[in-house]
Amino acid sequence: MATIQEVAKKAGVSAATVSRVLNNRNSVKEKTRMRVDQAIRELNYEPSVLGRNLRNSESRLLLVLIPSISNPFYTEIINGIEDTAIGKGYNILLCETDSNPKREAIYFNMVRNRLADGIILMDPTVNRKNLHDLACKHPIIQCSEFDENGTISYVTIDNELAAYQAVKHLIKIGKKKVALINSDEKFLYARERRSGYEKAMKEFGLPIESKWIRSVEQLGFESGQQAMRSLLNEADMPNAVFAVSDVLAIGALKEINSIGLKVPEDIAIIGFDKISFSNMTHPTLTTIAQPMYKMGCISATMIIDKIRGNDVESLILDHELIIREST
Amino acid sequence: MATIQEVAKKAGVSAATVSRVLNNRNSVKEKTRMRVDQAIRELNYEPSVLGRNLRNSESRLLLVLIPSISNPFYTEIINGIEDTAIGKGYNILLCETDSNPKREAIYFNMVRNRLADGIILMDPTVNRKNLHDLACKHPIIQCSEFDENGTISYVTIDNELAAYQAVKHLIKIGKKKVALINSDEKFLYARERRSGYEKAMKEFGLPIESKWIRSVEQLGFESGQQAMRSLLNEADMPNAVFAVSDVLAIGALKEINSIGLKVPEDIAIIGFDKISFSNMTHPTLTTIAQPMYKMGCISATMIIDKIRGNDVESLILDHELIIREST
DNA sequence: TCTTTTTATGAAATCGATTACATTTTATGT
DNA sequence: ACATAAAATGTAATCGATTTCATAAAAAGA
Structure with a gap:
């Protein structure tokens, strides 16, 4: 894996310029940009999320915490989250907590460590204090389940x-x-x-x-x-x-x-x-x-809004009674 | 989130010493270690995976790539993977690829970038060249699906x-x-x-x-x-x-x-x-x-072995015909 | 007590990117 | 053609940890 330095060298510019090209910054001459792009292609370069995060505290990764993937209830929600998140340039990582506080803690720390930008939480069994501590400093929203007395935004149904x-x-x-x-x-x-x-x-x-x-x-x-x-x-x-x-x-x-x-x-x-x-x-x-897909979409929109520093309002969506043969 | 510097300051030592305490290195005086431990506890310090990885290239995170989480077939496999991986000190992140090469590329790059240590791949639709390029340099194994002419180790059934x-x-x-x-x-x-x-x-x-x-x-x-x-x-x-x-x-x-x-x-x-x-x-x-849980366990064991630099053999497990009412 | 060896610690480089600031190059106006 | 403003690029600090190498402190030997 090539580094930004190698690209810079190959293109005959400084690492700073390469970085500017990568991030579509204002001021790079068309001719220089071409040379850099060329070098990037030739070296098959991909910027390291690690280096970028360390400096910027941004990973464009979202964590989705679910108690168990075996429950089909979550599948549609996750589809909604993924479609929306990907559309906005974020990727999601699914984390199965098994309602185990230790595993939850690991994923919470991924956010603290800036390995991920935010969490969509669907697991209710969290230690309330840990959750609150995390929510104070990092973007987190709850989907379906939520903390009645908490300050964390959520989307759910009645x-x-x-x-x-x-x-x-x-x-x-x-x-x-x-x-x-x-x-x-x-x-x-x-x-x-x-x-x-x-x-x-x-x-x-x-x-x-x-x-x-x-x-x-x-x-x-x-x-x-x-x-x-x-x-x-x-x-x-x-x-x-x-x-x-x-x-x-x-x-x-x-x-x-x-x-x-x-x-x-x-x-x-x-x-x-x-x-x-x-x-x-x-x-x-x-x-x-339940409007599961929609809940997913809204969750994703909410968490990305929150990451961008906006305030987000909790939402209660409509449900529908589907009458079929069993009644 | 406290940094290693703050811990060092509080304990009245250098960051290097704190690092040594964190990693159980040989030479730290008992008395110093106590002071550092104390500071770590007081500041509620957790080392940043980011900083550590950048230097060390180790994250103790595994990526599990599946085409779709809606398919219940994968659930049991994932349970096996998780139980085994967690037992060995690794955490897993589920990645739904939707058989989309672009999304797959993103997850592949997480490994290239050292955000994850290895991949368990259950998706067949990969671009063969990309897969091979990745497999040359990074630990990857296939579960269920595999590349017939490839060199990547796998676990599957007949x-x-x-x-x-x-x-x-x-x-x-x-x-x-x-x-x-x-x-x-x-x-x-x-x-x-x-x-x-x-x-x-x-x-x-x-x-x-x-x-x-x-x-x-x-x-x-x-x-x-x-x-x-x-x-x-x-x-x-x-x-x-x-x-x-x-x-x-x-x-x-x-x-x-x-x-x-x-x-x-x-x-x-x-x-x-x-x-x-x-x-x-x-x-x-x-x-x-299919012995799905077992397949999961074996996948996890294989990938961790591979991460540790050992050679791993492909495996074909036994299946079983379950005769019930429909025949 | 004074070397010499061993052990414990610190200073500084490093990983790969970004960015504030400095500097050079180019464009503009007179 | 020259001064000045604007644009393009480079330099170096930075993020948080680890680790090499150097140095200080402690232990062992004479």
């Missing part, structure tokens, strides 16, 4: 309202015994969706029974299956299920199918996220669509 | 044999009209699996009919659905399908179900990869299991 509407829909089609399969309440969305569930139940004068509420730790199909199995074992079985993620709903659906009950006649089911699988099940899954 | 066994299984259960839903033959695995399909058909004296072969560009469910729809429109309909990925198989399954045909009685179907969703379909999907 989870409580969405859950409320989902459950209301179940009640409207005549189901009064609505179960909830929730994920770990360390997630803000889980707490909000539970609250939406409760709001809808209360509004229609239905009891909130803890025997119809399950909380899972993992977000895999199996967790949905297990939760559903446990719900089906209740003497007083629910006749509808609101699962806070399509993955869980699909697991639940599988379990219901496998013991021979009909969906939606015996048990109706509604998921959340509108992942692509949710249209492949039998019956297809009613779900709440 | 795709031809696996496909051969899958198709043989279909024939053995009495299906003679076996269709193939393949992915783009730019992928080596696609070419190999097609060849395995043909081998099995020939072995049993069955014709290889182009009307029963489909090639898709995208690897989504919809592609599987479309391919199946087109196969079902043939006057002479197949009675079995080998899809080169579970995602495609699930799309095909959906299509078969939706026009009222029975699986496996009317049409048997077999997928590839054993993704977690393949056990959630109705009926559950027969598939070929």
